[in-house]
Amino acid sequence: MNFNKQILATIILLLTLVPHALGHVTGRNLQNFQYNADLASVAPIVDGYLDDPAWEKVVPGKLEQDLISGERRGESPDFTGTFAAVWRNGFLYVAIKIIDDQLENRQAKLLREDHLILYVDPHHSGRAEDLYRFEIPIEKDMGTLKSPLTRVAWGNDGQTCELSFRIDNLARKGNSIGFLIAYNDVDSGNLRQEIAWAPEGYTLEENAYLPDLVFTAKIEPTRQQKLIQWGHIKRLY
Ligand SMILES: [Ca+2]
Ligand SMILES: [Ca+2]
Ligand SMILES: [Ca+2]
Incomplete structure (x- = not known):
């Protein structure tokens, strides 16, 4: 016994x-760690200002996981950041709000500047590969953008940002893509931390897998769309 x-x-x-x-x-x-990007009834205008109706009802994700130490961070004057994402007509839209005590964006090398890092893996390989990595300097012209990134716009002196990714029919209800967003905080010329939206304990070295972003659609189809559904057209959005 x-x-x-x-x-x-x-x-x-x-x-x-x-x-x-x-x-x-x-x-x-x-x-169980994922971001649900909801279908927007009207696409946001990618101008760097988050006053679009599409951002009104979103559930923000917090950037609070330090990718270097693996530790969780609370609210801090050093850095706070949130993001949200919606989709519409083959585009994924991402909005970001950041507050950094020392904004560093006048250096020659990106590594010495504050910048955003996004991983968008439309094919859902799950891996954090360079192919899916986008490095976004604060308030700087990026020239030609790497596909599927189509637009980057900053507002409020580098405190808000909007981005769009064109992923065509991969943006559809129920589909998932690999997604990660982080902020590399450089203060006084040194990289202090990489703070990401990621589960507790996550570091990029050990965990080469990306979290999921899932396309959801809460809004009710209109009568016209229902009629189309009856006609057996598979892709509404
Ligand atoms: Ca906007
Ligand atoms: Ca800082
Ligand atoms: Ca900084």
């Missing part, structure tokens, strides 16, 4: 520990 109890206790202990350990090593602790 006691022996069985001991075995049972051991098994329970292992069941608690093993997934945690595996999760840390493989990056699979991303389960």
